[in-house]
Amino acid sequence: MAGKSQADIEEGLAFTPKFGVDGLITAVVTDAKSGDVLMVGHMNEEALRKTIASGEAWYYSRSRKALWKKGETSGHVQRVRELRVDCDQDALWLKVEQQGAGACHTGRRSCFYRVVPLGKSGAALEFRDAEKHFDPAKVYK
Amino acid sequence: MAGKSQADIEEGLAFTPKFGVDGLITAVVTDAKSGDVLMVGHMNEEALRKTIASGEAWYYSRSRKALWKKGETSGHVQRVRELRVDCDQDALWLKVEQQGAGACHTGRRSCFYRVVPLGKSGAALEFRDAEKHFDPAKVYK
Numbered sequence: 001m002a003g004k005s006q007a008d009i010e011e012g013l014a015f016t017p018k019f020g021v022d023g024l025i026t027a028v029v030t031d032a033k034s035g036d037v038l039m040v041g042h043m044n045e046e047a048l049r050k051t052i053a054s055g056e057a058w059y060y061s062r063s064r065k066a067l068w069k070k071g072e073t074s075g076h077v078q079r080v081r082e083l084r085v086d087c088d089q090d091a092l093w094l095k096v097e098q099q100g101a102g103a104c105h106t107g108r109r110s111c112f113y114r115v116v117p118l119g120k121s122g123a124a125l126e127f128r129d130a131e132k133h134f135d136p137a138k139v140y141k
Numbered sequence: 142m143a144g145k146s147q148a149d150i151e152e153g154l155a156f157t158p159k160f161g162v163d164g165l166i167t168a169v170v171t172d173a174k175s176g177d178v179l180m181v182g183h184m185n186e187e188a189l190r191k192t193i194a195s196g197e198a199w200y201y202s203r204s205r206k207a208l209w210k211k212g213e214t215s216g217h218v219q220r221v222r223e224l225r226v227d228c229d230q231d232a233l234w235l236k237v238e239q240q241g242a243g244a245c246h247t248g249r250r251s252c253f254y255r256v257v258p259l260g261k262s263g264a265a266l267e268f269r270d271a272e273k274h275f276d277p278a279k280v281y282k
Contacts, residue, residue, distance in 0.1 A: 049262060113225075115225050116233075
């Protein structure tokens with residue numbers, strides 16, 4: 001970001017994504033139809049380049065320390081309908097057409113299938129929209 | 142997370158948010174009505190506790206290294222309608238009722254007001270939904 005002023009970053013037309021010290025940028029993924037948040041992923045420079053070039057979502061797995069194409073194993077590919085960047089260019093928003101049964105490796109459509117109750121600390125989570133649409137044991141080997 | 146199995150974390154009802162090495166957890170914020178992503182914020186343990194207790198969004202500013210209540214200066218408070226946690230409990234999703242003109246410090250409703258064109262690398266960003274709804278110079282001192 002050397003030489004880039006705050007005004008350049010926020011009001012300019014140059015795409016200068018700001019990767020963290022770990023080399024990653026946060027990517028929020030929503031369903032292009034329902035608007036629901038499906039997942040939060042992370043991209044390194046290569047994953048972002050492949051996503052832009054192919055129009056399909058690639059990420060970097062922090063646990064596996066590897067580049068991966070979403071749906072590579074499961075077939076649940078994400079076609080990117082729109083990609084946006086935020087004001088300070090350190091977060092991305094992908095509106096996707098989710099192929100197959102779901103985005104979450106647990107078998108759900110979205111990774112966000114539990115609600116944290118408000119107003120009381122330490123309360124139990126509540127399942128919401130938590131139906132499993134595929135059997136992870138069958139899809140992942 | 143000591144003693145917590147992957148099954149506990151993913152299928153359990155205990156809320157055990159996983160903060161990063163920087164002590165922060167990513168929070169995706171959407172407009173409860175439109176479903177649009179308004180911003181991506183970060184919470185430390187205290188910000189999360191205050192958000193759950195008050196039903197209004199608190200964050201931790203990485204640049205200012207300080208806890209802050211959204212809307213403290215601008216009046217653009219976020220009333221949390223629903224709080225969700227993802228499968229591995231390292232990301233949060235807040236559906237909020239955004240008070241005032243917008244969530245972004247640049248004066249826009251959302252921080253995601255620019256599109257990254259797909260299919261061509263190095264293309265210029267395109268403004269989208271980029272109307273300014275308030276004057277930052279007036280709102281922030």
